[in-house]
Amino acid sequence: MENPNAPHSSRRLSTFRLILLTVVSVATFVALSLPDALRPEALPLNAGDVSPRDFQAPRDATFESAALTGQRRQAAAESVPPVYSPPDPAISRQQMERLRAALDFITLTRADAAASDSQKHADLASLRDLQLAPETIDSLLALADARWDTLRDEALSVLERTLRGVIRESDVETVRRGAPSLVSFSLNESEAALVSGLVQPFVTANSLYSLELTEAARQAAQDAVEPITRSYKTGQTVLRAGEVVTEAHIEALQALGLIRSGSQPLDLLGKAALTVIAAVFTGLYFYRRERSGFLYDSRSLLVMAVMYLLFLAGARLAIPGNVLLPYLYPLPAVGMLLATLFGIEAGILISIVTCVLAAYGFNADLLPYYLFASLCGVLALGSGRRFWSYIWAGVAVTGAGVAILAAFRISTGDLDWLGVAQLVLAASGNGFLSAAFALLGQYFLAQSLGLATALHLLEISRPEFPLLQYFLRNAPGTYQHSLQVANLAEQAAEAIGADQLLTRVGALFHDIGKAKNAAFFIENQAPGQMNTHQDIEPEEAAATIIRHVTDGVTLAHKHRLPRRMDDFILEHHGTMLTRYQYNQALQKTSDAAKIDLENFRYPGPRPRSRETAILMLADGAEARARAQSPQTDEDMRSLVRSVIEYVQKEGQLDHTMLTLRDLNIIVESFVTTLRGSYHPRIQYPAAELPAGEPLATIPRK
Template identity: 30%
Template sequence: MKKKNQRIKKEAPSFWTKEKADYAVNLFLVILLALGITVLLNLHMDSLPQNLQVGSIAPKDIKADQNYEIIDEQSTQKLREQAEASILPVFDFDPTIEIDLVSRIKESFTKGRQIIYDGTTIKAKAAEKEQFKSKLKSEFLTAFGFNLDDESYALFRKYSFHPSMERTLTYLLHRASQFPIIHAVDELNPYADRGIILRRLSFDETIEEEVIKDVSLVLDVNTAKKKIEEISLSSISGFLNLELLDSSVFDVTKNVAQALVKVSMNYNGLETDMRKQRARANVKNTIIKVKRGESIIRSGDRLEPWHLTVIEGIRKELLKTNHIYRFIGLFLFVSLVLFIVFFYAQRYIRRFKPNRKDLVFLGLTLMISLLILRMGVFISTAVRDALPFTIGTNTLYYIIPVASGAMLVRFILNSEAAFIFSVVISLFSGVYLGNSLEMMVYYLIGSVYAAHVVARVDRRSALFRGGLMAGVVNAIILSSLSLISSAAVLSRVEISLLATNMIFGICAGLITPMLVLILSPIAESLFNYTTDIKLLELANLSHPLLKEMLISAPGTYHHSQMVGVLAESGAQAIEANPLVARVGSYYHDIGKMKKAQYFIENQRGENPHDKLAPSMSALIIEAHVKDGLEMAKLHKLPGKIMDMIPEHQGTKLIGYFYNKAKKMEDPALSGRVAEADYRYIGPKPQTKEAGIVMLADAVEAAVRTLQEKSPAKIRTTVEKLVNQHFVDEQLDECDLTLRDIHQIADAFVKILIGMYHQRVEYPEGALISGVPHALGARIHVIQDKVNTNENRSHEQPSQAANISPLFRKKD
């Protein structure tokens, strides 16, 4: 029972599955998008006049729509600058520097006298005396803490570090260090008129401040040394016992004291800046109070600085206090639309299966479309105000190319995504433009049709042709809406306005493809999408890869072209993307160029596989997939096309060499041949187009090798090969239905019968295409080794034929 419970517990599904994680991430992205759209739609566009300058004339009356307390920033800024300028610079004076110097002098001289006293009883050898002298000098200089020249030390040593010398040195140093000493007096010149704040520091961290008006009282290092130099021997004779000491002691002591002078005062920039910031912060804003209905300026009056201050202040207040309720309402509306439309479409619209990358692309495109709308509204308002005549507000809005977003989505993704995008963008646009139903309908129909006209783009000019058609539809929409809303016969003014609206609608259609051409390369680059324009560039037969294939592997080149024709017809039959199928066919076998001679379509004589073991041949054949991927990466082919290189082979069996190996196997010597060693590594086709290319590749190769190419034989071969791929489960991952497979096979048969229809046999000496037999004899294509190529040997083992066929024989 315990084991059973453990097994049940082990098999219990986890609460947090990958599906739930994906759902949570998608939910987060939708919420983030809703927030971004709400912010974009809620940004306030005020009606106050723009580009006003001092001295210009007011274009209209301006009154306060409510009570305002406007900050006069210029006056406030001046007061703050004045407060900041009133702060004196702060300098720190550290008297502890002198105390530390005196302490070191006392300690070193005391230690010197003590060592001499301890050594007076030493009557040792010369070596020991030298050691004693060395110790004395070392310990004295260590305690002294400063470099001392040999002459000064010798003099101090001569008089056994006499206390009078210590007192003299201390006195001289104090006479200089009792004042603040700065590095250079030039540092104080900028403050000579105002003075400075001097902070006296201490060991107990107490600070005393004083304002020094006369900065000349502050000494620099050179001045302090001069003060020591000016001190005479007579003024300090009371400190020296001249009867015991040599008079040269005074000069040496002065030199040492001068050397000990140090900077004791430094500028404290951090403290100064902090005081300036506090001074600025203590200045209160200067407020201008404006009452509701108060006239700020009348039309025609000249603008003064005060007027501009008030107008700009009102504009800032409007931006700052723009209705929180509107924001909440917009957010709820946007979120509801996105949630309902997205999750409904994902659940019930079969082809709407966006991945994470597609969701990000759709969100960014939606934001960009709304930004285009906002910019269009802003420009339209400015143009309307600048025009010398009156024009309807909505008239200028008709030229805004909102439909460019839907056209771009259809150009890159699919019709389902474009339709959903059109619904969402039209709803948001209508709400932004004052809940306008007219604009909502106009943008919805225009966006849907703009997406429709780019369903299949075979050249760049098709975009502009589609844009023109979309513009005409815009004009028809506007005329129909105008007729619906008119209660009587249109007046001349109304007809003129309608004509203007229709012209603007056509212009919007022409601008739309321009934006798509600008944005589509950016989308391709950012999201690694492949558009029809990019595919058309790759379909150009002058592409370097195709030109190289034509030269190095002409048989493979011809085969790829034929596969492209078949794949395109198959894709058209099931409404897949024929351009993707055709371009994928052109590049699916580019890897064969590296070892073209090993593939039957490129051989003109001896087959190199005859000299190789089946396993080695299989490795060479299989390697063309890897080589193809490397070449595709080198030439930066799009992901859609690169994926078809391995997917067109799937996990198929390299049948010819597998069967050959089975015939040659000897279990006693080398073991059994493993089927897995003779299969491609995959993956299987993941898209309908890749599945079509797989079938077209196999069918073209097999039919070309048929000796009898009658319609019945072609149909039988096609159905047999398609059935083998179906039984081998190669098409299980590409969403091809049974109906699709039948339609693809029928399309293949029609094309192949057209390729290989029988021709009239001309007599021996007849002309061939107008060329005499002697100059251009009939060409006979002889296929003598049909089953030696991997791609021409995709048939499964014979037991596959015994399975119920996918196709029924037709009467």
């Protein structure tokens, strides 16, 4: 584990975090984008092409069809007939005035006595509004004045009645042909023909085509068309191989994500934005949760990043184009696995980020399906201390998945019971696979990378574990001391919210190195046995004592203990001095400057976590209590505080993130636990037996 407070190490760790976050962000963007380019169905497909394969809906989908809605609206607009304005009285009056002017000119021409017949003939032929045939002119000039006046009035009457109706441009010829039917039957046939000939040229359209009204009517017809929605069930064929592709096919395939849409740059921009949000969220978590132990271990961060990317990439490749595989894919396993390795917080954090990114752009129910299944699995599993925890976690994943599927599928009303049953089976498989991946993954990572998982810690803390048996047989006194320290440290860790299981197991093995030279340590020497410390030089004795740290690491590696155990073995003495041997050396020389302090100093490092710091304090407190046997709680509390003050004075707690509140809680926890082991006992007087009476005959009271 990195030292989080050492200046150079802190800068290196911060740089490592930044680089790792950047690399993971880039890899996340690639994972979000690359599958679209790799899938064959993502190749462009245009209207008019022949479909190269069958396309089936990967999910239930309902969407508004712009293509079909547009076609229907276009048909509705085309069905609207042209719209004409109402009959315009001004047009009718204008035509009446023109006819009246023409008739007045004919009347004047007929009455002109000075004009010859040829002149009158020529004048009538020159009328602009009337194109009169020569025989018609002859008939007009031959009429008697009374008959002309009758024809004149009848012509005006016929035109007026004709123009009172609605006449459109397309109807003008029809209306003109119908003018003779309006002539009074009191006129003879030739006179009726003259009237018709005078009226017909003045019949014109009085109701004109209105572009504005026509466009408004067509727009109203389009607006009246409701949007057309299209629905597809999971597995339904959208387009068959060999079928000619239409715009409606293109639209459906794009809506279902089976082909690329035309807005690919916008898709990439959206994925980039989501990647940035995920990176910022994760970075803020790192910044705010600085007491999380895994944040200060570069190897833990790397393992977390690799697991996250593997499961995210797998999801982005497995989901597109598949119906059941997305619901079977064990995405909850990543959160459950990391929860067993680095704690529930880490599992929840990665679950949220992974689920949001994995489900982006796919079926609406995938995000809640993955997210709730993952969170329920993580919370049900916890630290994964028992095999049954994984079983219950798998059940929780299945239950959450089925509940989400019920919420999204059953509520639609249009049920496909076979499809629902298949999805429920997929959700059940998801729970089983997630639990299995988490169990096998934590075992593999614990064994190969030396990570401390709950199951592994429980396994190595069993009394029959070979290394503990070796410890008990070779150094029984140190073994009993380690048990007492483990009890002390475990209770204190629980009190301040540290990892109590890790602390207990670390305490069990912290002095394992003494088993290689057990007789040298006082707790393993029989009463009356010669003290070997008195027969050798202080430097040699100190070296032998200090060597139990490196011997412990050697034994830990030999028996494949988690690498985290190295921290407990190396850090439980930190960089403190072997004070007894150092004082011996001082007594043997008059010049303290000649003594090399490094010969009496443990190699360290100083404790770098709350758990190893608790072990250091528990180790010192138990040894002092065993040596001094305090009789009262105040004596016990004073002893514990003196141990903590000495360790603080030596700077051994500078890198542990322990607070003053934590230290006060640790003091009270130590006092409570030590009280049970070193409480005062009644001194019983020696029993005197009655003379001549054996012990067995003395009655019990």
